[in-house]
Amino acid sequence: MKHFLRVLTQFFVFLYCKCLWRTLKFVIRKVTGRCELQRICYNNKPGARRTLKIESSLRFSKNELLQSAVSAHPDSVEKTIDDIMTLKKINPDTNPQLGISLQASLFQIVGYRNLVLEVEKLRREPYDCENAEHEEMLLKLWKALRPETPLTGRISKQWCEIGFQGSDPKTDFRGMGLLGLHNLLYFAEHDKAAALQVLHDSLQPKHRPISLGTTSKLSKAEWEKKKFDKAIGYSFAIVGINITDLAYALLVSGALKTHLYNVAPEMPSLAHFQQTFCYLMQEFHKFWTEEDPSDIMEFNHVRAKFHKRVLKQLKNPNMTLCPHFAASDLHLVNL
Ligand SMILES: *[C@@H]1O[C@H](CO)[C@@H](O)[C@H](O)[C@H]1NC(C)=O
Numbered sequence: 020m021k022h023f024l025r026v027l028t029q030f031f032v033f034l035y036c037k038c039l040w041r042t043l044k045f046v047i048r049k050v051t052g053r054c055e056l057q058r059i060c061y062n063n064k065p066g067a068r069r070t071l072k073i074e075s076s077l078r079f080s081k082n083e084l085l086q087s088a089v090s091a092h093p094d095s096v097e098k099t100i101d102d103i104m105t106l107k108k109i110n111p112d113t114n115p116q117l118g119i120s121l122q123a124s125l126f127q128i129v130g131y132r133n134l135v136l137e138v139e140k141l142r143r144e145p146y147d148c149e150n151a152e153h154e155e156m157l158l159k160l161w162k163a164l165r166p167e168t169p170l171t172g173r174i175s176k177q178w179c180e181i182g183f184q185g186s187d188p189k190t191d192f193r194g195m196g197l198l199g200l201h202n203l204l205y206f207a208e209h210d211k212a213a214a215l216q217v218l219h220d221s222l223q224p225k226h227r228p229i230s231l232g233t234t235s236k237l238s239k240a241e242w243e244k245k246k247f248d249k250a251i252g253y254s255f256a257i258v259g260i261n262i263t264d265l266a267y268a269l270l271v272s273g274a275l276k277t278h279l280y281n282v283a284p285e286m287p288s289l290a291h292f293q294q295t296f297c298y299l300m301q302e303f304h305k306f307w308t309e310e311d312p313s314d315i316m317e318f319n320h321v322r323a324k325f326h327k328r329v330l331k332q333l334k335n336p337n338m339t340l341c342p343h344f345a346a347s348d349l350h351l352v353n354l
């Protein structure tokens with residue numbers, strides 16, 4: 020009975036708040052002559068700050084047209100915006116900027132949804148050795164990472180040099196399907212210097228323990244440098260596939276909205292996702308080195324800590340996760 024009363028009270032408080040909120044919106048609209056969408060566009064600079072608010076305003080609207088706008092097909096975004104303007108009785112001639120702003124945000128919202136579907140499709144496509152395209156991508160990955168060393172055969176122990184587990188990489192793609200291969204290849208081809216550096220460092224055996232005799236001869240600064248110089252190595256490709264999993268989780272949970280709404284002027288594309296992957300690989304590598312784990316068994320722990328840090332960064336609506344090569348090219352929506 021007591022429990023029932025408590026639920027009932029909560030229910031009425033909820034209704035009351037909802038009612039209060041609606042009334043408040045109504046009053047503000049009457050006073051300012053602007054609807055909520057207008058106020059959001061007016062008060063927030065373009066990018067995640069604005070688009071996230073528009074998205075939640077649409078999603079929680081009681082109007083069906085507004086609610087379904089977030090799942091519109093990209094081809095019908097323009098028409099949807101016209102309908103919203105009509106519904107809200109906003110004259111497009113006196114408010115030309117509003118339509119443009121709303122449209123840019125809606126493109127980002129529906130683009131993100133489409134990107135999730137596209138990425139999911141790649142993740143579900145298994146690596147297939149019978150498929151010439153897949154095989155070609157794999158060989159390209161080798162060429163990009165080991166330009167000086169020809170592969171002795173498709174099945175070869177050499178694959179371990181770039182961090183696969185055995186002589187045939189196909190089994191290593193199981194978890195993430197083609198998505199893992201796409202990401203690794205993008206990193207190797209579009210951010211070559213960084214990819215080669217990360218690969219190089221990942222192959223280094225750890226320099227410690229430094230014997231006491233040598234330590235005493237090193238200055239403190241030198242010792243610090245040595246300590247952070249080389250962390251324990253890891254398998255580059257395997258970690259790349261695992262960081263693909265991390266990027267995928269960030270995308271699917273919606274956490275990447277902050278970043279993508281800040282960097283994609285309209286629809287976020289697969290290239291945006293792959294650039295995010297390049298950033299995550301480099302950041303993870305730095306993080307791993309700084310954490311200085313004593314063996315590879317600490318991977319789970321370091322990865323979880325890294326994931327948490329990225330999630331925290333993405334809570335800031337100003338955040339972008341641009342790799343250095345993209346940051347200068349991208350027209351950041353935010354700026
Ligand atoms: C990546 O690592 C985490 C933690 O170690 C694990 O839970 C996850 O299944 C791995 N993902 C893949 C695709 O291997």
Ligand SMILES: *[C@@H]1O[C@H](CO)[C@@H](O)[C@H](O)[C@H]1NC(C)=O
Nearest residue numbers: 064068334335336337338353
């Ligand atoms: C984001 O940027 C705006 C202006 O550029 C600034 O006023 C605001 O404090 C920043 N917010 C955070 C959480 O960093």
